[in-house]
Amino acid sequence: MAAGAGFSVASLYYSQPMLGLIASDLHAQGGGAGLVPTVTQLGYALGILLLAPLGDRFDRRSLILCKSALLALALGGAALAGQLPGLLLTSLLIGLAATLAQDIVPAAAALAPEARRGQVVGKVMTGLLLGILLSRVVSGVVAQAWGWRTLYVLAAIAVALMGVVLARALPRFAATTTLRYPALLGSLWRLWREQPSLRRAVLSQSLLAVGFSAFWSTLALMLQQQLGLGSAVAGAFGIAGAAGALAAPLAGRFADRLGSTVVARLAIGVALVGFALLLLGGGLSAAALLALLAISALLFDFGFQSALVAHQTLVYGLLPAARSRLNALLFTGVFIGMASGGALGTLALARWGWQGVAALATGAAAASLLVRLRRA
Template identity: 35%
Template sequence: MSFKEDTVTTDSNLLTQRSTVLTLAQTRSGLSSDIACGLAVANVYYNQPLLAHMGRSLNISVQQVGFIPTLTQTGYAVGLLLLVPLGDMMERCWLIIIMLSLLACALVVEATAPNLVWLSVSSFVVGFCSIVAHLVIPLVAHLTHPSERGKAIGMLLSGMILSVLLARSVSGIIGEYFGWRAVYGISAGVMLVLALVIQGRIPQSKPSSPLSYQQLMQSLVQLVREQPVLREAALNVALVFAAFNATWVSLVFLLESPAYNYDSRVAGLFGLVGLIGVFTTPIVGRVADKRGPRMLVGIAVILSLSAFVILWIAGGTHLMGLILGMLLVDLGMHTGYVSNQIRIYNLVPNAESRLNTVYMVTNYTGGALGSFLGTYTWGLWQWNGVCALGFFLLVVAFIAHFSVGKRKSPAV
């Protein structure tokens, strides 16, 4: 089986779809496609400011409630593995509508979960169904010229980042005033509305591959084996995202500790420090188009390491140190995320969904591990343990990245 055998759309249809997708990526008003994607993926992050509320409501320990974001992100990774490759063989619009409808059902179950078992199962399913964005992003990559790919992806991800950041803040506020269950009930209604509205918002697209589902899944292994840049990018983003999540899932416990004595509203609003990613992500995409994304990956790792030094030294007791550290954590994460994603889309034509599958499954597997280890180390050693964990993960990322020599093409 050869990736060159994948079919493509006709030139005229491709140009029409390319124009439509770029318009969608640039839209920032109403229920545009990128915001819809952001609202879907935001469900993966709603629980981070709500963990303390969930624990008290269901009378479970910190370690037990710490599994909730882990299960959600694990479900997301499984959904990326099993569902996203379908984007290379099915019409994406109807696939997106189906996933939004299933997501709404899972959110209703989570909103009414009576105990830890139901909460755990529904959290996994919510993550599994929240893969809408990664049905759209490969479409954008496929229909844009390589010289403009970074700009287009950066703009799309900027809208997604804004939605995720607002989700953390809004969920913290709603959770404080109306309870954590209200967050998921409201989100279920939003997903149903999106499923109805999204028709016509995303262009119809012919499948780019003639492969069967079994062949698509087998080709994932072939991609990993044949593409060293894919392996390198996936490992890097997994380590950075693990450190990122370890910090975020522990932040609510730090803010509620005697060191700060803040409630979940502050934990949610604290997510607004990540607005820096909204403004820098399009810039990162443009720089990657001109200078090559690999250089930016190295900068992202260095920024993230600097963030954990600040968080370790000052974040546990000084608010300004915590804010500065979290700003750099977000900046490093989003820079690395976008840069690595641009790298993989330049590897194999007509395999964008499968490349994205490998990349995102590895990413969210690292994120799930980081969420688990973050709450576990908090339970044992509090903030110092979380910072030591994040620093160690980023040292591994630093060594792995800079031990690999620069490749001949700046595109990768």
């Protein structure tokens, strides 16, 4: 299930390092190729809001297998796209189908004993997070060596094989509600209104996502402007992020023992320290700045991923019959935070330089901690 979550969510990010090759091959003018990751993320956002809640209404196993087949077909279609509009359409479908990751995690929570739920969720989230962090590295290497279409073909094969494995391994899941689809979506607002713990978890994680996205959205541009370094160096910082992702199972284990709220507060504190270190970057030599960035990325990635697992464990324990809907609300909030952080980070870099980005990320993490410290 961890591998399944990783392969599916990685599909969202494969295109980013390949945009230059895609634009050249499809003769996309005026930055049209840049719409590919945007449309993919849009599809994912729509899928989280409109499709993820179906996990409470139908057998999650069937949903996971259907989405696996759709994702494999969409990736294969992307490899065959002859023009940009065709690639944009398949990218939208990739985003929609990649939400099977948001079916796998609640399924893992449902299968886990209550005493080990955090640990199990943490292990599955490790696969998901490694898929996010390593997908760009893999796609860049494969596309450079064998072309961007080859990457999509290999991705389609990997997802298809993953679907076969999940079909053999997963049990069936009983539906936890009989609500019709409009009422199912309408219940999202009721859950949001009636669950203050859910609101605090979503707001806290979303604020942390603002700082996380602000850093990663502007890092490559800052390295190029200040140090004259290319995208390969920026991509290498993903290794530090991948190391931070290994915090997920540890966070889940401690969430089972100490409680999700305690772990979330500690994790946000670690992320806050990581972001605050960025404020010390002014006037450093290139080597010292790179070292500081690596340490900061390791710390705030560790904190962000640990807080996410703690918040997921907390949210899944609120109403077991509504886990898919609760998960949809949590990740909708995280997505909004990511999108806002990317936009605000770019604005901060343009107006106030890298110190502005550091201040934004630190302030967002501090606000996240304040939300988490509030008592019910």
